Amino acid sequence: MNDPYETLGVARSATDKEIKEAFKKLARKSHPDLHPGDKTAEETFKAVSNANDFLKDKEKRRRFDAGEIDASGVEKKQERFYRDFADGPSYSSHAAQDGFTSNEDLEEFLARAFKSGTQRQHQSAFRAPGQDVTYVLPVDFLDAATGATRTITLPEGKTLQVRIPEGADDRQMLRLKGQGMPGFGGGPAGDAFVELHIEPHPFFHRKDDNIHIELPVTLREAALGGRIEVPTIGGPVTMTIPRGANTGQTLRLRDKGLLNRKTGQRGHELVTLKVVLPDGEEPELAAFLETWKPRTPDLPRKEMLK
Numbered sequence: 001m002n003d004p005y006e007t008l009g010v011a012r013s014a015t016d017k018e019i020k021e022a023f024k025k026l027a028r029k030s031h032p033d034l035h036p037g038d039k040t041a042e043e044t045f046k047a048v049s050n051a052n053d054f055l056k057d058k059e060k061r062r063r064f065d066a067g068e069i070d071a072s073g074v075e076k077k078q079e080r081f082y083r084d085f086a087d088g089p090s091y092s093s094h095a096a097q098d099g100f101t102s103n104e105d106l107e108e109f110l111a112r113a114f115k116s117g118t119q120r121q122h123q124s125a126f127r128a129p130g131q132d133v134t135y136v137l138p139v140d141f142l143d144a145a146t147g148a149t150r151t152i153t154l155p156e157g158k159t160l161q162v163r164i165p166e167g168a169d170d171r172q173m174l175r176l177k178g179q180g181m182p183g184f185g186g187g188p189a190g191d192a193f194v195e196l197h198i199e200p201h202p203f204f205h206r207k208d209d210n211i212h213i214e215l216p217v218t219l220r221e222a223a224l225g226g227r228i229e230v231p232t233i234g235g236p237v238t239m240t241i242p243r244g245a246n247t248g249q250t251l252r253l254r255d256k257g258l259l260n261r262k263t264g265q266r267g268h269e270l271v272t273l274k275v276v277l278p279d280g281e282e283p284e285l286a287a288f289l290e291t292w293k294p295r296t297p298d299l300p301r302k303e304m305l306k
Helices: 004-008 016-030 039-056 058-065 103-113 119-125 141-146 219-224 283-291
Strands: 133-139 148-153 159-164 173-176 192-198 205-207 210-218 226-230 237-241 250-253 269-276
Touching (some): 004 016, 004 039, 039 058, 133 141, 141 192, 159 192, 210 219, 210 226, 219 269, 237 250
Parallel strands (some): 133 192
Antiparallel strands (some): 148 159, 173 192, 205 210, 226 237, 250 269
16 A cells, blocks of 8 residues: 555645545546446545544554554564654654754764774664655745745754746645755755645636636626726736627636646636626616616526526
């Protein structure tokens, strides 16, 4: 059985809610009912189901995180020099896991325990990579859409520059090679993984590579048409409203959506019109409508009343 966290695409620090949401999303995509006869989809569904069941069991998850069992639930052989600190924080060092306050303390202990050879030889014999660490970074919607660079501060005070790629996805994981915890005995440092949590926008909404927006227009603009300014993720642009436009009508702004990093192409912005009446009283408009007789039948509810 593969690592349940990797199978669900979540960080080891994921909450129960995040694990549940990840499972639902993957299960919907690979459910056998939606892919009849597709063995790959069936295997994927089984894998995400097993991973979800494993992580829902709090005791199994605790023991797996502590390295006491593997992903299939089988006991792992414990090889600790001193005492087990596997329940410590994810950013703890190898020395802290083995009961020492620092890597230097652990190296000193090994030098005393093994009298032959130099300290460098002992370090080489016990060379180990540093631990990976995971961080969550809240990202503004427009920063994710257009790309940006942000600085994060680690628990020990170190700062990292994180480049958010243009068109970044929610829950996307960025890998910063060699920016995790230092290695032991000259081993390489671990990696830092940054999970992006994209914050919602007040009026832009993403669907695949397209941006959706509901745009209020005045009665006059809808009736007579004209050119108006429309917000996009790259700034305002001018768009033509056709004469006689109505609420629910959708217009397209080509290539004003998100960049697809795989194809190099951009999505579009889909603008859905919403006709709004003036806030204040308009006696002239009311007087006109009282005497106005439209040339076409005005039965907007006819389909509902059949």
